[in-house]
Amino acid sequence: MQALYAQLLVGLINGSFYALLSLGLAVIFGMLNIINFAHGALYMMGAFVAYFLLNLGGINYWWALIIAPVVVGIFGMILERTMLQWLAGLDHLYGLLLTFGIALIVQGVFQNYFGSSGLPYSIPDQLKGGVNLGFMFLPIYRGWVVVFSLVVCLATWFLIEKTQLGAYLRAATENPTLVRAFGINVPRMITLTYGLGVGLAALAGVLSAPINQVRPLMGADLIIVVFAVVVIGGMGSIMGSIITGFALGVIEGLTKYFYPEASNTVVFVLMVVVLLVKPTGLTGRAA
Amino acid sequence: MKNTISALLLGTAIALSVASIASADDKVVKIGVLSDQSGLYADLAGPGSTLAAQMAIEDSGLKAKGWTIDLISGDHQNKPDIGTTIARQWFDVDKVDTVVDVPNSGVALAVNNVVKEKNGVYINSGAATSDLTNAQCSPNTVHWTYDTYMLAHATGQALVKAGGDTWFFLTADYAFGAALERDTTAVVTANGGKVVGGVKHPLNTADFSSFLLQAQASKAKIIGLANAGGDTTNSIKQAAEFGIVKGGQKLAALLLFLTDVKAIGLETAQGLNFTETFYWDLNDNTRAFSKRFSARMKNSAPPTMVQAGVYAGLMHYFKALEALGGNPHDGAKVVAKMKTIPTDDPLFGKGEVEANGRVTHDAYLFEVKKPSESKGPWDFYTLVGTVPGNQAFTPLDKSTCALLKK
Numbered sequence: 100m101q102a103l104y105a106q107l108l109v110g111l112i113n114g115s116f117y118a119l120l121s122l123g124l125a126v127i128f129g130m131l132n133i134i135n136f137a138h139g140a141l142y143m144m145g146a147f148v149a150y151f152l153l154n155l156g157g158i159n160y161w162w163a164l165i166i167a168p169v170v171v172g173i174f175g176m177i178l179e180r181t182m183l184q185w186l187a188g189l190d191h192l193y194g195l196l197l198t199f200g201i202a203l204i205v206q207g208v209f210q211n212y213f214g215s216s217g218l219p220y221s222i223p224d225q226l227k228g229g230v231n232l233g234f235m236f237l238p239i240y241r242g243w244v245v246v247f248s249l250v251v252c253l254a255t256w257f258l259i260e261k262t263q264l265g266a267y268l269r270a271a272t273e274n275p276t277l278v279r280a281f282g283i284n285v286p287r288m289i290t291l292t293y294g295l296g297v298g299l300a301a302l303a304g305v306l307s308a309p310i311n312q313v314r315p316l317m318g319a320d321l322i323i324v325v326f327a328v329v330v331i332g333g334m335g336s337i338m339g340s341i342i343t344g345f346a347l348g349v350i351e352g353l354t355k356y357f358y359p360e361a362s363n364t365v366v367f368v369l370m371v372v373v374l375l376v377k378p379t380g381l382t383g384r385a386a
Numbered sequence: 387m388k389n390t391i392s393a394l395l396l397g398t399a400i401a402l403s404v405a406s407i408a409s410a411d412d413k414v415v416k417i418g419v420l421s422d423q424s425g426l427y428a429d430l431a432g433p434g435s436t437l438a439a440q441m442a443i444e445d446s447g448l449k450a451k452g453w454t455i456d457l458i459s460g461d462h463q464n465k466p467d468i469g470t471t472i473a474r475q476w477f478d479v480d481k482v483d484t485v486v487d488v489p490n491s492g493v494a495l496a497v498n499n500v501v502k503e504k505n506g507v508y509i510n511s512g513a514a515t516s517d518l519t520n521a522q523c524s525p526n527t528v529h530w531t532y533d534t535y536m537l538a539h540a541t542g543q544a545l546v547k548a549g550g551d552t553w554f555f556l557t558a559d560y561a562f563g564a565a566l567e568r569d570t571t572a573v574v575t576a577n578g579g580k581v582v583g584g585v586k587h588p589l590n591t592a593d594f595s596s597f598l599l600q601a602q603a604s605k606a607k608i609i610g611l612a613n614a615g616g617d618t619t620n621s622i623k624q625a626a627e628f629g630i631v632k633g634g635q636k637l638a639a640l641l642l643f644l645t646d647v648k649a650i651g652l653e654t655a656q657g658l659n660f661t662e663t664f665y666w667d668l669n670d671n672t673r674a675f676s677k678r679f680s681a682r683m684k685n686s687a688p689p690t691m692v693q694a695g696v697y698a699g700l701m702h703y704f705k706a707l708e709a710l711g712g713n714p715h716d717g718a719k720v721v722a723k724m725k726t727i728p729t730d731d732p733l734f735g736k737g738e739v740e741a742n743g744r745v746t747h748d749a750y751l752f753e754v755k756k757p758s759e760s761k762g763p764w765d766f767y768t769l770v771g772t773v774p775g776n777q778a779f780t781p782l783d784k785s786t787c788a789l790l791k792k
Contacts, residue, residue, distance in 0.1 A: 102599070102600070102603055105599045105603075106596055106599065109593075109595045109596050109599060110596075112595065113593055113595075210424060210428075211684070212684075212685075213685075214428065214429040214645070214685060214687075215424065215425060215426060215427075215428040215429050215432070215616075216426070216428075216429040216430070216615065216616060216619065216645045216646060216648070216649040217616065217619065217649045218649065219623075219649060219650060219651030219653070219654070221651065221653060221654075222627070228629075229627075229628070229629050235599060236602070236628055236629050236633070238627045238628055238629070240627065241595070241627070310593075310623075310624065310627070311592050311593070311620060311623075312616065312619055312620060312623070312649055314616070314649075316424075316425070316426075317592070320590060320592055321592065352596055355587075355596035355597065356596060356600070359559075359585050359586055359587055359588075359596075359597065360559055360586055360588070362587070362588060362591075362596075363588040363591070
């Protein structure tokens with residue numbers, strides 16, 4: 100029983116990465132209608148920016164949490180301005196192919212310069228060590244990741260669903276022409292939204308840097324699972340992707356305990372089941 | 387009409403006989419480096435193995451003696467089907483004589499069959515499974531650098547003797563992990579230890595916390611990591627995070643490469659015990675080679691033992707070719723010749739290619755240095771012991787290789 104609690108908690112930790120990443124994907128898909136396959140590469144860039152900040156500039160983890168999402172977010176906005184915006188109105192497939200290509204290029208460039216085994220990034224001193232919860236030893240850093248990503252997820256949900264700005268944003272996706280007529284700069288808003296989604300990916304990258312190796316393929320390995328999360332949760336649903344992210348982390352954690360050999364396929368099995376039963380995803384609305 | 391046909395037949399016969407003369411002992415060699423060029427083993431083998439092969443070709447001096455040696459490389463992406471497809475194409479279309487490197491035991495065993503079928507030469511450096519020279523041995527295969535038997539015996543025995551008598555395994559769920567766990571279990575039990583449990587994880591896992599918690603709960607004194615590359619670095623890093631070593635359990639990195647230590651960082655990796663057959667800073671010869679090697683490597687990295695094995699294996703191969711006076715394009719014949727010449731190279735020292743294809747040389751027990759002891763960017767290891775070549779690998783009377791039962 101004790102072991103079960105521990106696995107649940109570990110699942111929650113992984114779930115927070117899934118939630119942060121799938122949230123970014125959901126925001127981008129919901130608002131821009133782009134299936135952002137470059138998300139994993141941007142997540143990886145976030146981790147690398149944190150690494151550079153620490154090793155070249157001596158700038159610590161806490162600053163990296165702010166700077167890396169901004170830097171990568173700006174990179175994302177440049178991508179949106181120079182490439183993605185021309186795909187508006189075209190079939191989803193074009194956006195998917197373009198972002199997939201971008202991901203391959205970015206990963207290839209990083210792999211060329213930094214190899215594949217990765218670079219070390221240590222846990223900040225303030226978050227080192229752990230607490231014994233009785234049923235498990237919880238590294239403080241992992242606890243921090245869960246709390247922090249939960250806060251960020253909820254803040255993003257609040258921003259989009261409950262604020263004036265979010266209302267404009269949602270309106271702009273429903274009917275851009277009308278919103279423009281009210282004097283709102285829709286293209287700029289879309290660019291900023293893409294920047295926000297990308298920033299969330301970079302933030303997840305910084306959070307994961309001390310846990311996993313900072314390596315060029317860290318995002319490529321994760322992104323497929325995250326896409327499955329988004330599909331299960333329902334494309335474009337903000338709250339859906341947050342909840343599914345955490346829930347799937349837990350389910351995966353339990354699989355690692357009961358039948359570890361299946362731990363990297365369980366998410367996809369679930370995806371197939373959900374698609375068969377409810378093709379719009381658990382919280383998705385029919386298009 | 388009849389004349390034309392007989393003229394055609396005659397022409398064909400002449401052409402064929404000329405072709406067969408050309409394909410007999412010439413001085414043309416084509417080598418294919420089949421490796422993981424972009425995945426989790428790319429740093430410990432990959433492009434560095436291709437460079438090592440290139441250097442072996444240059445250092446052999448055969449080109450100056452009129453030989454033509456071509457080198458190509460391929461990416462098996464850690465998938466046996468892709469590996470065998472490339473190997474088949476190399477033999478059938480590109481007329482490759484020799485396949486080298488091939489990390490990832492799953493791919494290595496699959497390619498082993500192709501090379502045997504095509505009667506090529508297979509110099510494996512990157513793969514660990516001891517099956518290559520046991521149950522699945524082949525007259526076309528030479529297994530150079532290391533294997534699971536050697537790792538299990540050197541590291542496993544040392545740890546059990548130091549009091550680590552209960553073990554829990556974290557095992558990569560494919561041929562290599564299974565072989566390493568099997569060989570280590572045999573050593574642990576033979577030395578009076580006990581395996582209390584284990585868990586198989588998928589290849590290329592990012593998060594090990596679930597598995598580490600199970601290892602922690604097992605209360606085993608030693609957590610044996612029967613995995614490699616990125617999987618090992620992640621397990622070690624996350625084990626530190628979960629306070630496993632501080633809690634009194636010890637990690638046994640059964641297979642650890644120089645690039646892995648670099649990736650983990652000395653801060654976390656310090657004190658780990660493991661076994662390798664090559665280290666760049668071992669002696670003057672290895673240092674001289676490593677200096678030349680890293681000058682040509684993209685990130686100035688010194689060679690890993692796998693890359694060193696590619697170099698040494700090919701050097702020995704060239705010796706055999708030279709002794710034969712030409713390339714017979716008959717893999718079994720060349721490998722048989724390789725077995726008659728004692729190995730002696732600057733990187734691995736003296737040894738031999740045994741009848742089952744196993745190359746023997748010394749194995750070294752290392753300990754990872756503390757950050758304060760490290761004097762340079764790749765100064766990572768302290769040598770703590772040497773296992774002589776004739777004891778490090780499977781004794782021939784215990785090898786299950788069919789070649790030995792003639």
